[in-house]
Amino acid sequence: MRLAALDIGSNSAQLQVVDVYSGAPPLPAHAVKEPTLLGEELQPDGSLSEEGAQRAAKAVRQAVDAAGRLGVDQLYPFVTAAIRDATNSAEVLELIEAESGIRPQHLSGEQEAHLTYFAAHRWYGWSAGRLLLMDIGGGSMELVLGRDVEPELAVSLPLGAGRLTRAFCASDPPRAKEIKAIRRHVRETLSEVVDRLRWEGTPRRVVATSKTFKQLARLAGAAPQRKGPFVHRELTLAALREQIPRLIKASAKDRSKLPGISRSRARQVVAGALVAEATMGALDLRSVEICPWALREGILLRHLEAMSVNPELPLQALTRNNAPVRPLPAAVS
The missing domain is CATH 3.30.420.40 (ATPase, nucleotide binding domain)
Known part of the structure; x- marks a missing residue:
């Protein structure tokens, strides 16, 4: 079939x-x-x-x-x-x-979170242990924590890269006050869930999905997508922080020439990078592993299971x- x-x-x-x-x-x-x-x-x-x-x-x-x-x-x-x-x-x-x-x-944000987690859990298998998943989309960011097939906690926050770009970045490249406003907004929004995630305990494995994380990892030196899904890819917080000033200073046109950054996402990748940085920092994460499976795979896997x-x-x-x-x-x- x-x-x-x-x-x-x-x-x-x-x-x-x-x-x-x-x-x-x-x-x-x-x-x-x-x-x-x-x-x-x-x-x-x-x-x-x-x-x-x-x-x-x-x-x-x-x-x-x-x-x-x-x-x-x-x-x-x-x-x-x-x-x-x-x-x-x-x-x-x-x-x-x-x-x-x-x-x-x-799909609601919560449904997206559950299906994306389901795909990541299937990719890594039971040996993954407790899994924390992050996914930054255009309109929202999903955070999911769990050990079993169904997560213990799944939240969707209005921190999508496209949404924040439209709300805060009128300039290209963005101005310092626009970057400051994004960072403040992201911190305030994350504060709603960070304490809960910390209270739940330390995950055994932290993974990230979505095009935003894949492009940021590629920019930081991860293998290109043409190498296939089985190549290990990760994004460290240190590498991300090294790249953010470079992204902020460049225009969208110049960003699209950087490794891994597509033309269609070049304008919003700054906001996506700031969300990733703030989330990893708030949760004391030194690195995240890039999972090749995400929402689309979750939907197909659910159908196959059914x-x-x-x-x-x-x-x-x-x-x-x-x-x-x-x-x-x-x-x-």
Whole structure:
């Protein structure tokens, strides 16, 4: 069976296709990325502009077309904070459905945290012990702590790299007062959960997922993605602090020329780096290990687990809500 997850985020719509074999891990068979750049289209009232909604709908249609060409049997499309939190999210989803023939689910921040943790726990296995996971997205940051398949603590904070860039960084490069404002805001927001995480005790393993952490690790000298998922990658707090002044001084255009920094994320990587630094510092973490599996893998793994128990289980059971997942159009299914 060929499964795929379609992640419609603030920077792109990413289709990840896996071939399912008994006893084998769901490693990617194909990946397709279509730009959305929704962070540039958020209006003062919290809505996405018509141009942004149209861009998202076009990206989803192209991804769905790709899924058809690649012979995908089941597709799970979902949106994260960029569309979920928009004041006109219902209208955007309707436009996407009209354009592509599918209606994506929306995942809450807590659902994202649980699914990402589930993927990381599967990647490292039971020997990982107590696991602390950090994930910095465009709209939110997830912190998850646990030992078993289900986490003990999962929180989602409004500390996404794109969200903070829009809220605080009007200048390019950012001004000193903008950087100061981000740092103050991040500290204040983290204070809500840091004491709880400290109280829970020291984790045996600390891991980070998301494109933000992967790019920061690459900038600090980790192996490029083309080396594959089994290469050990980590980001130390010391290396991150060495790179932050370099990121702050550069324009977005110049940042996009740095190792690992993509053009679409070059503007928001400063905010992402500041969130990573503040979180690692607050929790006394010298380093984090970069986990290659994250939200998309978590969704696919949950589906595979559910199918092993009940092969007829509908796909929407994974979302734990009542919104239906539309089947693929006839040309795709």
